[in-house]
Amino acid sequence: MMNLKDKACIVGIGETPYVRKPGSGLTQLGLQLLAARRAVDDAGVSLKDVDGLMPFPNLGNAEEFAANLGIENLRFATTVHTGGAAPVASLRIAAMAVCCGAANAVLIPAGWNGYSGSRARQTVSQDVSSLPGGGIARDYYLPFGLTAPPQWYSLMARRHMHDFGTTAEQLGAIAVAMRKHAQLNPNAVMHGKPMTLDDYMASPMITDPYRLFDCCLETDGAAAVLVTTTERARDLGKKPVSIMGVASGQPYPADEITNRKDIFQTGLTIAAPEAFAAAGVKPKDIDFAEIYDCFTFEVLQQLEETGFCERGGGGAFVEGGRIEIGGELPVNTHGGLLSEAHVLGMNHIVEAVKQLRGEAGDRQVAEAELGVVTGWGDFGDGSLAILRN
Amino acid sequence: MSEYKKPLPELDGLTAEFYGWCKKGELRFQRCLSCNGWRHVPREMCPECASTDWEWQRSSGKGKIFTWTVAERPMHPGFADAAPYAPVVVELEEGVRVLTEMTDCMPSDLVIDMPVEVTFEAVTPEVTLPKFKKS
Structure with missing residues (x-):
């Protein structure tokens, strides 16, 4: 098998401001165009050099992006349909594309008006057609009131609490760590709004066992990255961030969440070992991790399935500041979807690049050389990238 | 009737x-005529043995609670007045699991492995939903 280790790099990152009230003032496309342009500028290349586009599922199409950005030579355009796992999974496809010559430079944008436009909480309830097995959700979940992502995943969280004794306080430790990191990040929506474990415990139940502060933010914002070959990256301005290993996977069955033999086995269970094997490193070598944190328990579950701790050990792992900056494995150094913004996980990739370039300011992880980024989407699709400077 | x-x-x-x-x-699930495996949700082919021979076989209707969530803030207009309510996953004796609701207990009464049995609720003239009650 062809190993793409260190053959492709992230050479540009771009972000818009991340906001709630009063909203971005831009369209969904306009937001993403701004982030895309900034990523290309950051790389020190021209939009004319971009010939690949990988839009996020259902948030825009490549033709529209290309027409607005003036990408006249669009040779490679595709979308990975794995929801929030798509940005990291797209890194893999982009790496494949540039390494085999299907494109020279692939732009991966993502963004939405998740606050001022259609609220994130409504998207699935109103339209199940974008889900894997949309008909399954419509015919077998919605009639019984299982209508939205926090409800799907809290089913797993409760079972984990039963099987392994995971506690609300442990889920709270995740929310508190993300919020603490957001205090070091001026672009985080929750910057200037610290939170204690008591605040977490006092927050209202949304779908028990998930409280309000177990749930990610609904925000407006976009982010983008640019991928090219390591060879081309050498001639560009910024320090390239190398894609050492990247993989994606799906749970089985991917379109139905209640009948999995092992309900904690998700796409990441398959993706993580593959990515680590390709990179030739182990979880203990990693300096920080940006984990897709749609909800607190998904962080815990992904830490387990990635192999940072054993199955059932996630609750103890996240306690005692271990996942905070300065701890054993800083997680979501930007604040994550929980406290920076919900930019579909693209903000996790951008943050990893900043950490590896040494551009993370007050929240810089000392001597960060190896970082992990994960994605989680739909009914547990997973993706994982190992990046290095 | 509203x-x-x-x-x-x-x-x-x-x-x-x-x-x-x-x-x-009647609560019936597909059962493979080749490997005898039960399955839910309905599929065209047996994922265990790839057989397309199957029939609807009757479930005992008995099972136990596998997990649940308690929706305190409804996220669908159809459930706006229903909270708090609990979507429940029941594991049937045949091994398949269904997403359903309980008819005779409060969300606070739910316990993992609690024995339950099927009951039916005709919610419209066309649709009857399989729900569960304490066994």
Whole structure:
């Protein structure tokens, strides 16, 4: 098998401001165009050099992006349909594309008006057609009131609490760590709004066992990255961030969440070992991790399935500041979807690049050389990238 | 009688057959005639042995609670007045699991592994939903 280790790099990152009230003032496309342009500028290349586009599922199409950005030579355009796992999974496809010559430079944008436009909480309830097995959700979940992502995943969280004794306080430790990191990040929506474990415990139940502060933010914002070959990256301005290993996977069955033999086995269970094997490193070598944190328990579950701790050990792992900056494995150094913004996980990739370039300011992880980024989407699709400077 | 506002299954194909049995008061799942495996939700082919020979076989209707969530803040207009309510996953004796609701207990009464049995609720003239009660 062809190993793409260190053959492709992230050479540009771009972000818009991340906001709630009063909203971005831009369209969904306009937001993403701004982030895309900034990523290309950051790389020190021209939009004319971009010939690949990988839009996020259902948030825009490549033709529209290309027409607005003036990408006249669009040779490679595709979308990975794995929801929030798509940005990291797209890194893999982009790496494949540039390494085999299907494109020279692939732009991966993502963004939405998740606050001022259609609220994130409504998207699935109103339209199940974008889900894997949309008909399954419509015919077998919605009639019984299982209508939205926090409800799907809290089913797993409760079972984990039963099987392994995971506690609300442990889920709270995740929310508190993300919020603490957001205090070091001026672009985080929750910057200037610290939170204690008591605040977490006092927050209202949304779908028990998930409280309000177990749930990610609904925000407006976009982010983008640019991928090219390591060879081309050498001639560009910024320090390239190398894609050492990247993989994606799906749970089985991917379109139905209640009948999995092992309900904690998700796409990441398959993706993580593959990515680590390709990179030739182990979880203990990693300096920080940006984990897709749609909800607190998904962080815990992904830490387990990635192999940072054993199955059932996630609750103890996240306690005692271990996942905070300065701890054993800083997680979501930007604040994550929980406290920076919900930019579909693209903000996790951008943050990893900043950490590896040494551009993370007050929240810089000392001597960060190896970082992990994960994605989680739909009914547990997973993706994982190992990046290095 | 006030109009039923919650979402309904689309009665088409295998889903029409599944809910058709519910309307007759029977909980039936597909069972593979080649490897005898039960399955839910309905599939065209047996994922264990790739056989397309199957029939709807009647479940004992008995099982236990596998997990649940308590929706305190409804996220679908059809459930706006229903909170708190609990979507429950029941594991049947045959091994398949269904997403359902309990008819005779409060969310606070739920316990993992609690024994339950099927009951049927005709929510519209066309649709009967399989729900569960304490066993």
